[in-house]
Each structure stands twice: as structure tokens, then as C-alpha cells.
Amino acid sequence: MLKDGHIHTRFCPHGTQDALDGYVEKALSLGLKEISFTEHAPLPDGFIDPAPAKDSSMRMEELEIYFEEIARVKSVYTRKIKINTGLEVDFIEGFEQETENFLDQYGKHLDDAILSVHFLKYGGQYDCVDYSPDTFAKMIERYGTIEEIYRVYYQTLLHSIHSDLGPYKPKRIGHMTLVNKFQKRFPIKKDFSEEIMDVLSAIKTKGYEIDYNGAGYFKPLCKESYPPEWAAKEALNRGIPLVYGSDAHQIKDLGQGQNLMKYWREVL
Template sequence: MKDGHVHTFFCPHGTNDKIDDYIQRALQLGYTEITFAEHAPLPEGFIDPTPLQDSAMAHEDLDSYFQAIAEAKQRYAGKIKINTGFEVDFIEGFEGQTTTFLNKYGPLLDDGVLSVHFLKNMSGTYDCLDYSPDDFGKMAEAYGSVEKVHRHYYQTVLKSILADLGPYKPKRIGHITLANKFRLKYPLKKDCTDEIIEILEKVSELGYELDYNGAGTAKPLCREPYPPDWVINEARDRGIKLVYGSDAHQAKELGQGLESMGIKK
């Protein structure tokens, strides 16, 4: 049992739960391995478009983050394998800054996830895809339709897979159907099967992994994992490795979505 995508109190939109709270919960669930994949600091020069600008951890907290995970590894040695990781944002136009960051901090990591949350829009500014239903609705209006938002998202995910971010680029692609977060309020009239299949083909070709993310099951306007079952089946058919991730931002969220995999908590 591995959870490859867990956040911590270093996330400004997360929780005050301590590292120990997460690990104790992980042990209760029978985990043998856990990756703390905190939102890496956003690239230098990028302005977080969310109202509170709280999408990622602060640069000044990096040393404390690494120290906290290192101390936890010592405390729980022999009980659970703990990985130091990041969830790294792919932001179109900031590939150079992201590579520089990874070149500096990549040697300190055991694991990682590469995700898309921000989309570069037609005006050259950025939107946060998953911030709120209202913001998603505004994006759909600005982009022209819900379908156009989804397609732009999948096009950006494909760019993240193809991007040269240096030797420490994470090889696991995070929540590839995150555009579905508000699907019950903003349903697709025409699905994006072709775009998703193209992503899977490239993931398979490059030998990358997929984050099987349980967070969507807990979102009231989603109620399915990222990605859903049909995508999981297509991934398996292509020999793509799937790594479960709770995407927990609180200790109590560890294990969310496991029921969708047929595993009881």
C-alpha cells in the first residue's frame, strides 16, 4: 500500500495537521509507503492568479520542509517508507524557471508528481483551472465553452509531458482529468476522448506513470477519481504504471478514493 501524493501543513491552502498525524493515519490504514508531495514553490516571476495567492508553499519554507520530512524518516524508520517529494506545477512559458528549480532541489527528492493547475489564456495571463465552480464558469465563458476549457487543459497536460525540464523532471503525471472537478455543474457536451488517448499514448511511449488520484471522489461536483475508470482501463491496456494518490490536504483524507479501486479502508 503506497500513497504517492500527500500534502502537508506547508501548503497554505491545506491544514494544520502535523507530519506525525499523517504518518499515524497512514499506519492505521496499513500503508507501507507514503510520499509527501507538497506543492513546490511557483516559478520566479509567475503571479498566482488565485484570490489569496495560496496555491503553493513559500520559497522560504523549503529548508524547513526538507528538515521535517528528514526527521520523520528517522522517527519512523523500519515502520513505513517515507519519500520526500514535490508536486511540481507545469506552467506554460515558465519551463526555464521550473528546470532551474528542479536542477537545484531535484537531488534532494525521492519522488514527485508533475501537474497542471494553471492555463495560459488568450490574453497571455493565467487561470487556475480548479479554484472554484464560479471561476470555472467564468473561464468557460471567456474561452467560449466548457469543451474549450477541457481541450486547452489536455493540450497543456500534453505539453507538460513533452517538456524538457531537465534530469529531475517528475515522471508521474498528476490527476490528468482534473478538468472534470466541476463536471456535474458544467457537463461536457462532447467528450475529450481523443485528447486523453493522445496523452496516454505519449505517457506509455516515454515510460511515465499516472497519478491515480482519489481526491475527485470527495469533490461534490465530481464524484469520480482522476482519471475515471475508462481511462484507467485504457492506461492498463498500454502497460502504464498507476500510483494511487489520496491528494490529502488533511490527515483524515488519507485513503480517499480507495473504495473506487475496490480496496476497503
């Protein structure tokens, strides 16, 4: 089925004000049969957004409005396309219980969901790993090496997969190689393929899915999908479901990367 399982909306502070109806119309024009709106879930109580602009997620007071807006477009387009109510939920080390509490309360409203790692905990401090090249450079200074950032990222990703976040825990792992976002500027000396294989093994054991994310192709310092081709092929060989996601933050991003993703057709 032609599906985009990772779409953001006007409720994202670092996105645009494009209307949900516009996303649906664009999806129809692309021939999509199913889409999931997966806005960044509100961050847990007590967690301070480390992104400089404090714009990583939607606000809690907008959550109900978000659900209502999706319900509205579902009713308008019910005979034309399957629309899923979803969230992209952050896994944040040290805030597992708060995240489980949130999911226990709101998970019943979800048709689809993604679990992602954007924030790393190191030395008692949190960092947003994908905010900008400048913030990544500051992380390198604090972590000591680029490779240490990668090590902590994949360790946190494994932790997210194994953590018990309750019955509504998302079963799709978001952009699992997001740490590669600035790799053209900050190349690594160590090969992390073993760590990626460990992540794939954990996903397979849990019976989870992978967000096959095309956004990385359009990040000038990345230029590849999340995960890259070799890892996507390995996932398919292991029978791990790949779900295409544009990770669109504006209407024009829908479908991005599909023509560049070697294994995209194999996930339909």
C-alpha cells in the first residue's frame, strides 16, 4: 500500500502553518492510500527542552486540538484516503515513567505512533542531537570525540527499544540513524555498523518496525536515508517491516526521497 507513515503538521513549532487539508490533498495527488500524522508529542513534565529555540515539540495545551483537527480531516476524506492519528514520541533517558504515564493517558487516541531518540543524556546534561551543526560541534567539545556521541546515541536507541513504556508504547523506531545528520561536516573514524546491527537485532526480537525515512537525503550534511541503504537491505533480509516516512514538516516535503530510496518499492 502506498503509505507515508511520518508526517508533521502546523502544530510543530519548527514546522510551517500549512493546513492539514493541504497535506491530504498533496497525498492524494501523489497517489497515497494511507498517511499518518505523527506530530512531536509534548515533552514530559519536568524535562527542559535543550534545543536553543525550545521548539522541539507541540505544547500540551494543543494536544486535544490536534486530535480534533485530525478527526475533522478524517471525516472530510473518509472515502478517499486512510488517515491515522499519530504521534512521534521521544524516548528520553530518565523520563521513562513520565512517558509511560503520558501514553497511558493518550495512547487510546492513537492509530499509529513512532518512538524516536532526539535527546541524549551525558554527564547529567541533555543535548538535542539533530538541532544544528553548531550545536553538534559544541557536543563534540563536551563529549570529547564524535565517536562518543555516536556511542551514546546507539546506546540510547537500544535502551528505547528495550524499555517498557506500557501497552501503548510505539512499535516503530524513528529515523534510527539520525546521528548521521551532520556526517558530511563531522565524519567519524569508527565504523558503527556493529552497533546498527545490534539495533536491528533488538527490533527484530521485539517485533517492531523501522521508519524508512527519506528526509536525510535533503539534509545537506547527510545525503542519505535513515537508515542508509545497506541497513535497510539488512532489515528486509531479517523480515523487519520498513514503513516509508517523508518526515514532512511542510506540504511540499510529502513524498521526499522516495525516488532515491533503493528499497522503497520493496516495503509496499
